[in-house]
Amino acid sequence: MHGIKNSTLDMRGPALSRRGFLGGSAVLASGLIVPQSALAADEPVKGGNLRLGLGGGSTTDSIKPGSYNDSAMISVAHALFNGLVEWDADGKISPELALDWQPKDSAKTWIVSLRKGIPFSNGKTFDADDAIYSINMHRGKDSKSGAVGALKEITDVKKIDANTLEFTLDSPDADFPYVLTDFNVLMVPNGHTDWANPIGTGAFVLEKFTPGVSISMKATGHYWKPGRGHVDHVDITIINDATARLNALISGQVDAINRVEPQAVALLEKAPNLKIVRAPGGWHAVMAMEIDKAPYDNPNLRLALKYAVDREQILKSLFSGYGTLGNDHPIPRSDPYFNTELAQRPHDPDKAKFYFKKAGLTDPAITLQVSDAAFNGAVNMGTLFQASTGNAGIKVNIKKEPADGFWSNVWLKGPFVASYWGGRAAATQMFTSAYKSKANWNETHWDNPKFDGLLAMAQATTDEAKRKTYLWDMQSMLSNEGGAVIPVFRDWLDGSSKKVGGHTPHGGYDMDNGMICEKAWLRA
Numbered sequence: 001m002h003g004i005k006n007s008t009l010d011m012r013g014p015a016l017s018r019r020g021f022l023g024g025s026a027v028l029a030s031g032l033i034v035p036q037s038a039l040a041a042d043e044p045v046k047g048g049n050l051r052l053g054l055g056g057g058s059t060t061d062s063i064k065p066g067s068y069n070d071s072a073m074i075s076v077a078h079a080l081f082n083g084l085v086e087w088d089a090d091g092k093i094s095p096e097l098a099l100d101w102q103p104k105d106s107a108k109t110w111i112v113s114l115r116k117g118i119p120f121s122n123g124k125t126f127d128a129d130d131a132i133y134s135i136n137m138h139r140g141k142d143s144k145s146g147a148v149g150a151l152k153e154i155t156d157v158k159k160i161d162a163n164t165l166e167f168t169l170d171s172p173d174a175d176f177p178y179v180l181t182d183f184n185v186l187m188v189p190n191g192h193t194d195w196a197n198p199i200g201t202g203a204f205v206l207e208k209f210t211p212g213v214s215i216s217m218k219a220t221g222h223y224w225k226p227g228r229g230h231v232d233h234v235d236i237t238i239i240n241d242a243t244a245r246l247n248a249l250i251s252g253q254v255d256a257i258n259r260v261e262p263q264a265v266a267l268l269e270k271a272p273n274l275k276i277v278r279a280p281g282g283w284h285a286v287m288a289m290e291i292d293k294a295p296y297d298n299p300n301l302r303l304a305l306k307y308a309v310d311r312e313q314i315l316k317s318l319f320s321g322y323g324t325l326g327n328d329h330p331i332p333r334s335d336p337y338f339n340t341e342l343a344q345r346p347h348d349p350d351k352a353k354f355y356f357k358k359a360g361l362t363d364p365a366i367t368l369q370v371s372d373a374a375f376n377g378a379v380n381m382g383t384l385f386q387a388s389t390g391n392a393g394i395k396v397n398i399k400k401e402p403a404d405g406f407w408s409n410v411w412l413k414g415p416f417v418a419s420y421w422g423g424r425a426a427a428t429q430m431f432t433s434a435y436k437s438k439a440n441w442n443e444t445h446w447d448n449p450k451f452d453g454l455l456a457m458a459q460a461t462t463d464e465a466k467r468k469t470y471l472w473d474m475q476s477m478l479s480n481e482g483g484a485v486i487p488v489f490r491d492w493l494d495g496s497s498k499k500v501g502g503h504t505p506h507g508g509y510d511m512d513n514g515m516i517c518e519k520a521w522l523r524a
Contacts, residue, residue, distance in 0.1 A: 042501050048522035049233040050500070053245045053254035054511070055376065057238030059212035060408045064195045065186045066138050066145030069407050070373075071258050071510055072238055074183050076215050079234060079517035081186035081200035084112065084131065085177050087425045087513060089506045091334075093177055097126060097187055097201065107172040107460070112165040118224050120189055121205045128159040133190040147184035149439030150432055153459075172460035178426040182433075183514055203229030203518040212238055212404065217517070230502065230521035240403050242376045249274065249495050255522070256496035256503060258510040259376050262320035268495050277494040278322070281507025282332045282423020282430070284489045285314075285381060287368060288443040290415045291483035295364035300355045302483060305366075305396075306345055308352035310388040311487040317384060318377040319490050326486035329478040330421060330430050331471070333489070334507060337427045339472040342479060352392035366396045369414040373403035378418045381487070412443055419443065422509040427471050428459050435478065444483030451477055499523040 056071030065081065068074050084098035100113040118126040135157050138145035153176075156168040169176065179185075189199050198206055201224065204217035215236040223229030237254065239245040242261050248254045250271065260268065260276065268274045289296035289305075296302060311325045324333055327345055331338050366389075370382035382398045389396045401410045411419055424430040433439060436455060437447040451474055458470040478484065492510045496503050502520045506513040512520075 042523070044227070044230050044501060044521040045524055046230055046232075046521070048231050049235060050231040050256075050517065050520055050522060051254045052234065052236045052511070052516065053239045053248045053257045054236055055238075055240050055242065055245055055257075055259040056373075057212050057240065058373070058404055058407060060405055061211040062195060063198045063206070063209060065134070065188065066143070066147055066184045068184055069146055069411075071514070072215075072236065074509060074514035075511050075516055076217070076236065077183060077186055078202065078514045079204040079217055080198050080202045080206060081188065082118075082202055083180060083182075083186050084114075085180040086515075087178075087181040087508055089504055089512070091425070091507060093181060093425060097131070098180065101177050103174070103176075105172070107174045107176065107462075108169050110167040110169070110176050111160070112167060114163045114165065115224075116163050118201050119222065120199050120201055121220055122189070122199050124189055124199075126187060126201055127162045128165055129190040130187055131165055132157055132159060133192075134187045135185065137188075138185065144440075145184060146441060147182045149434075149436060149441055150179050150182050150429065151185070152436075152439070153179075153432075171456050173428075174462045175426045175428045175459055178424075178429050179432070181425050182429075183509070204234060214238065223518070225518070228518045231517075234517050240373065242372075246495070249497070252497070255500050256494060256511070256516065256520070258492075258494050260493040260495040261376055262318070262322045262493065264495075265320065265322070265493065273498050275496055275498050277492075277496060277503055277505055279492040279505030279507050280323070280332075280334055280489075281492060282330070282335070282489070283420065283492060283509075284326055284330060284332070284486050285375065285378070285418070285420050286330075286443070287381075287385065287416065287418050287485040287487075289483035289485070290443075290445045292445045292447070293415045295359075295361055295366065296415060296483060298359045298361060299481060300359035301361060301364065303480075304352045304355035304359060304392070304394060305389065306485055307348045307355060308389040308392040308394055309385055309485055309487050310347040311345075312347065313388070314381055314384055315488045318380055319488060322493060323488050323490040326488050327475075327479050328482065328484055328486045329475040330434060330484070330486065331427050331475055332423065332507075335427055337468060337471040339475040341472070342476055345479065347388065349388075349392040352389070352394065356392065356394050363395070366394070366416065367399050368396055368416050368418060369399045369401050369410055370418045371401040371403055371406045371410065373401075373406035374411075374418055375420045375490075378420075382418055385485075385487075412441070417443070423507055425508065428455060431455050431474060435474075435482070446478070446482055448477065448481075 054072040082097050086096040099115050102111045138147040153169045155170050203223040207216040217234045219232050245257045249257045370379045386396045435446045454470045
């Protein structure tokens with residue numbers, strides 16, 4: 001592994017990566033490949049009020065790092081706080097509050113150097129004590145943080161000096177810097193607990209927060225990142241209804257929105273003052289079965305459902321083809337470790353019938369819980385799934401759940417739930433977050449010692465051939481044995497006014513991987 005040296009505040013810097021999701025290009029809905037340099041040709045303008053209409057907000061939302069699980073709060077969090085490492089739009093990682101990282105002991109120990117002189121919004125200077133507190137917020141057996149699984153490999157983090165940390169891991173992890181890009185792992189002052197009055201090093205401070213309704217933030221006026229933090233104010237309105245969100249953009253009530261429905265892309269492309277920002281990446285729809293609960297503990301039933309789903313129909317009907325077919329594992333085709341030799345599972349009603357009969361279950365109670373809070377079209381996906389399984393002689397009931405509170409009341413609680421995942425910067429990170437045994441967000445309850453062993457070996461080596469073998473085997477295991485039906489990978493589709501500059505594609509998450517507030521600027 002290579003360390004990253006960056007003695008200036010140039011956020012581009014040399015970057016550590018084996019990834020190139022977008023190859024430094026922006027992919028627009030028209031199908032044209034536009035160099036990032038062309039999009040960045042305009043000179044950013046300072047000032048103005050950026051108005052965002054975002055889906056993915058709930059009355060159960062919180063400012064506290066570790067609680068973020070959907071688009072709105074991810075964007076808010078990146079406006080208020082910074083992480084140690086940033087996942088760039090070209091699929092690489094670069095310094096954020098960490099300036100440099102170096103492995104020791106075959107990547108079981110990592111020395112992380114921090115930037116000096118970076119101020120929090122209350123004037124305090126960021127240091128190692130703040131970083132240790134912020135990391136430890138997510139650790140411990142009683143932690144409810146969404147990052148606890150990713151950080152579970154840390155056995156100790158200690159201060160070497162005011163600007164240097166030493167991380168000790170339970171086993172070598174060559175991809176550890178990617179773990180630090182987790183959108184929940186953000187830096188706050190040592191001992192801070194007043195989340196109604198958050199303090200961060202981000203470009204903005206909080207003015208008003210009404211969970212599930214609206215968020216207002218104003219610029220600190222002294223943001224430390226060159227070329228970031230252009231606007232004076234950000235107003236975010238939570239608009240979970242896709243039609244209302246689109247109308248808000250068309251009517252000029254907001255400057256940018258996320259989760260544009262694919263069917264609306266052609267409409268927006270025709271509007272002279274609007275544009276689509278499209279990014280292929282790791283976003284995927286999931287129908288997650290908890291495999292330790294009946295009837296989903298039957299592997300033949302799981303295979304029956306995987307063969308029954310009509311992936312091409314879902315991709316075409318719900319996403320207008322803006323994406324690729326899924327193969328029941330979470331690694332996208334854009335990832336360098338995507339298993340190209342694993343045959344794509346087809347829609348095969350006869351095989352679905354075969355495995356359903358082999359399961360030997362008499363009228364199993366199969367109920368899929370769905371809500372458009374997960375993503376636009378989740379309910380329709382459930383309906384299409386119900387129809388395709390019905391054609392294979394498998395009865396599936398659909399239970400529509402309310403949007404508000406879905407993530408806290410249904411997800412990770414129901415035995416068969418439709419949800420989604422955004423991408424992760426590294427395949428090992430994706431597996432650690434959602435499929436490693438005992439991970440907090442292991443929605444399928446996948447618990448396989450062989451899989452965990454392969455993951456550990458993939459993390460422990462920098463040998464590309466070995467890593468490829470391990471990661472390919474893990475994808476095959478999940479596809480054939482796991483509890484996730486992953487029908488499609490969908491492109492991110494944001495919409496914005498053409499007066500918004502700096503809104504660029506990112507394969508990780510919508511709204512520029514949640515960095516829209518600090519990156520965007522407004523043309524006069």
